[in-house]
Every structure is written in C-alpha cells, then in structure tokens.
Amino acid sequence: MNTKTAPSDVHEAIRRRAEEIYMRNGRITGRDKENWARAEREIRQEIAAAKTARRTAIVVRMNGVEYVGEYTPESSDGYIPGEFGPGAAVPVRIEGNKMFVRRPNGKELETRIVRKTG
Secondary structure, eight states, X not given: OOTTXXXXXXXXXXXXXXXXXXXXXXXXXXXXXXXXXXXXXXXXXXXXXXXXXOOEEEEEEETTEEEEEEEOGGGTTXXXXXXXXXXXXXXXXXXXXXXXXXXXXXXXXXXXXXXXEO
C-alpha cells in the first residue's frame, strides 16, 4: 500500500478488505462491524509498516557507468554500509535489474538497480 494514501483510498481499501474477510469467513451476515474493524486494523498496520520500511542503497561504478542498487536491511544478510572503502575494487555481477555485490566475507549483497547513469 502506498504510504501517501489519500483518506478516500484508505476507506476504499478498508471496504475491499472487509468484503474479502466477509467472503473468506463464509459470508456470515451480521458481522459487518466486526469485519470492518478487522479490515481497518489490517490496512492501518500495512500503512504503518510501509512508512517505517527503510531502504538503503549502494553505489558502484563499473566501466564508466554508475549503478545505484537498493536493498532492505532485512535482506542484506548483515551487510553494514562502509564495508567497502571509497574507490575499492568490488566484484559485481549484473543480471537484469539485479546487482550482486561480493562482500569481503564472501557473501553477496543482492540489490535492485534503481538508477543507472553514465
């Protein structure tokens, strides 16, 4: 869910989720308020989680092209920014929109290329 969601979009998302809950639970009537409250909790939790999700990036220059690879700390397998010094030679492989950076410990940091310049 978009973190900059308009109130009308939030209301519509809650309405759709309440309908999903109603259908998933066997279309039992008389639980409108309960379904709505559950849907509202779920949607608001998703919005809050999206707002707090932190993404970070690594910048690599290869053959005159600068790649910016974005990753989440949760998926980084313990990568800590600064493992590579500025200008350090870094083994990199690119597959489609993914950039894999070989870390000093031998593990790879998988990133999604969000910008390519040069």
